[in-house]
Amino acid sequence: MLKPNAHLAHLPVYEPGRPVEDVARDLNLDPATIIKLASNENPLGPSPRAIQAIRDAAARSHFYPDGNGFMLRRALAKKLGLDVEQIVLGNGSNELIEFVGHAYLAPGAEMVISQYAFAVYEIVGKMFQATIREVPARDHGHDLAAMRQAITPKTRLIFIANPNNPTGTIISRTELERFILDVPDHCLVVLDEAYQEFLKDPLNTPALIAKKPNLVVMRTFSKAQGLAGLRIGYGVAHRDVAAQLQKVRQPFQANLVAQAAALAALEDEEHIRKTVEVVTAGRSFLEKEFAARKLAFVPSQGNFVLVKVGDGRKVFEGLMREGVIIRHMHGYKLPEWIRVTVGTQEQNQRFLKSLDKVLSS
């Protein structure tokens, strides 16, 4: 048999949330009765303005997209008060994670991540044969002092997700700013802000790039904007860093429909406001209900909550049979925990009812 590159043998495989149709086929359930609270998707769906833009764009699908993504990049730059040249579009912000690997990792290079970091960082690190330094977490969140200590002359990338997925923890504004400004110039800080919209009082991190050119901020339309299925995200960087990331991408990776939808979603502040409102209320509700059941949970600033249930995989399977899809945390070495996405109030209640049933059986 043909031999693949040796490092592929140790490459972890990303385990996504199970799709509704998949579970329906597997367990012989009606897909209409299944709820998915597994991938931090928007419980309200896409913005109505994005849906209209998708309809309009559909008729232009025989054209290649604008490979420069000019309209969307210009709108993002304007919103952030930066230059168009500082914005890089991705096929989801996951693709940006790969771009920084292409541009800055190589065999022997080091990267620093936290315990319980988003699984894709490690996958990309190993894909480029980097040495991964995983720093133990503090209260399920980043220990920035220890991460700073883990930097060596060979360190190229430092990944930080704020809020962190899957734990929902955040770093205070002052701590985050101090850390970023203190990182030596030979390392790139990759700040993953996939859940930025859910923060009460976010630090203006793109503005830090003027002071600190070795910083990339990554954001996505998959979560608060509800466009996960279209795969569109972006990175914000110093123009010289952005130019490197542009070099390593395929010409048309951000598709025409996604670009149009994202542009419309960006302007629909009302939809984002409503989403944040539903998520904030639903998250408080879930946390209160977990506390009432004496289930430990990590207080979350994202649209999901990590909760300790005993045998996470068993609970995951039990809930699935009830038609409720969540995530077990085996891959994150948190076997006693599950992660549930905040849904609509109706979905949250259904999840709790099923959870009670599964835990009492």
Ligand SMILES: *Cc1c(COP(=O)(O)O)cnc(C)c1O
């Ligand atoms: C969801 C998520 C992303 C991005 O997902 P895309 O759909 O690829 O934009 C990135 N980082 C974290 C931590 C996430 O949870």
